[in-house]
Amino acid sequence: MSREQRLADAKDESGQRQRSTLRQEIPLLVGMMLVWGALWQDFAIGNLVFGLLISLLLVRVFRLPPIILSGRFNIWRAVVFIGAFLRDVTRASFEVMYLAVFRGPRTTSAVITVTLRTESDLLVTFVGHVLTLVPGSYVVEVDRRSSTLYLHVLNVNDQAGVEKARASVLLIEERLIRMMGTAEELAALNAEKTEPSKEHGAPS
Amino acid sequence: MLDTLIDIVAGTFMIVGCLMSLAAGIGMLRFPDLLSRLHAATKPQVLGLFLLLAALGLELRSWAVLPVLVLAWLLQLLTAPVSAHMVGRAGYRTRHLKRETLVADELAAVVEAAEQREEHEIGRDRPRDRTDFID
Numbered sequence: 001m002s003r004e005q006r007l008a009d010a011k012d013e014s015g016q017r018q019r020s021t022l023r024q025e026i027p028l029l030v031g032m033m034l035v036w037g038a039l040w041q042d043f044a045i046g047n048l049v050f051g052l053l054i055s056l057l058l059v060r061v062f063r064l065p066p067i068i069l070s071g072r073f074n075i076w077r078a079v080v081f082i083g084a085f086l087r088d089v090t091r092a093s094f095e096v097m098y099l100a101v102f103r104g105p106r107t108t109s110a111v112i113t114v115t116l117r118t119e120s121d122l123l124v125t126f127v128g129h130v131l132t133l134v135p136g137s138y139v140v141e142v143d144r145r146s147s148t149l150y151l152h153v154l155n156v157n158d159q160a161g162v163e164k165a166r167a168s169v170l171l172i173e174e175r176l177i178r179m180m181g182t183a184e185e186l187a188a189l190n191a192e193k194t195e196p197s198k199e200h201g202a203p204s
Numbered sequence: 205m206l207d208t209l210i211d212i213v214a215g216t217f218m219i220v221g222c223l224m225s226l227a228a229g230i231g232m233l234r235f236p237d238l239l240s241r242l243h244a245a246t247k248p249q250v251l252g253l254f255l256l257l258a259a260l261g262l263e264l265r266s267w268a269v270l271p272v273l274v275l276a277w278l279l280q281l282l283t284a285p286v287s288a289h290m291v292g293r294a295g296y297r298t299r300h301l302k303r304e305t306l307v308a309d310e311l312a313a314v315v316e317a318a319e320q321r322e323e324h325e326i327g328r329d330r331p332r333d334r335t336d337f338i339d
Contacts (some may be wrong), residue, residue: 038271093251097227100244104234110308111296132285135247139285140239140292141311150311152292154243162308 024066029055067122070182077179084175085130092135099155110156111140114169116147117192118177118185124149127173134172137165210262217259224252237302238295246288253280 029052036051037043099107116124124147131151132138141150153165177185231244257273295301296311303309 034271035275038275041268041272043271089251089254093224093227093248096231096243096247097224100227100231100234105236107235107240108305108307109240110306111311112308113310113314128289129281129285132288133247133250133281135243135250138242138246138288138292140289140296150314152239152242152296154240156307158307 021066024068025059027069028059028064028067032058068120069122070120070180070185072183072186073180074178077175081175081179085134088134096135096154103155107155108157109152109154110162110165111150111152112156112162112165114149114151114166116149116170116173117188118173118181119147120182120185123173123176123181123185126176127169130172130176131169137169210265214259214262217255217262221252221255221259224248224255228252236305238300239292240305242288242292242295246284250281250284253277 032055033048033051036054037048040047116127118124118127121144124142124144128139128142128149131149136155137151137153139149140152142148143150149169151165151169153162156162156165174189177189181189225248228244228248231248232241235241235244254277257277261270261273
């Protein structure tokens with residue numbers, strides 16, 4: 001599904017949605033098949049084939065909106081991303097623990113706006129998920145048309161803290177684009193890095 | 205020797221994992237409003253459950269359970285943010301928050317603009333069939 005189709009889909013309020021083709025569903029089917037294998041603790045061929053058949057039946061009966069993959073996946077960047085994710089989660093978990101015990105009712109927070117660079121639903125969802133899993137921030141509202149996330153961030157004490165939180169979200173997005181963004185998004189990101197005068201993420 | 209080492213690592217993981225649940229409980233009691241309590245309620249379990257499952261994997265030492273443990277953690281990763289978002293969104297919309305604990309609220313301006321546009325389009329006299337005024 002092209003970008004135009006996606007935008008048309010986002011603006012379409014009649015409830016009709018694009019349907020995905022079998023080819024777009026392959027990653028989903030493979031994932032469901034592996035879940036089936038994990039649940040039975042049996043990865044024999046027969047069991048996996050049966051799981052695949054059940055997955056096929058499920059995606060036929062319960063239709064999902066199509067997930068558009070970019071066609072790019074960098075395994076090394078994925079390793080970097082997972083490492084950074086685990087480090088962030090660990091550090092932030094202890095921070096929230098410290099706040100709960102020592103600052104408690106005096107903790108201040110903020111609701112901030114972050115406009116993402118990407119236009120892909122999958123990446124916006126992924127960024128939202130990742131930053132929600134890292135303790136200290138979660139998504140309050142999403143504006144799909146402009147890829148804008150509204151976040152609640154714990155332990156923000158001043159305007160500098162707001163900018164810091166915004167930068168950290170854009171960093172998560174940067175790691176994800178390097179891992180699985182489209183070639184155009186990656187090129188735009190690299191262009192932005194070589195020309196750092198351009199501001200991103202501030203509310204317009 | 206190796207067994208003792210693995211036992212020590214697994215034991216440490218379990219204790220730290222349980223501490224995360226304790227932190228969640230303390231946070232629920234001590235944070236000032238719904239929006240900040242949500243952080244304590246949903247997040248420490250991401251690391252806490254990971255540590256407990258890792259300890260379980262280390263102790264059971266069987267490849268067959270590993271996919272189940274990974275699956276359990278992944279399902280938690282998929283569902284926790286959704287529940288945090290739904291509760292946070294509902295909490296913000298029904299104004300279950302303490303304004304004085306927010307140093308910035310960049311969503312308020314957006315909501316106000318949308319409300320004004322709505323009033324302009326529908327008219328002021330229309331009764332509001334909304335529940336977001338339960339202060």
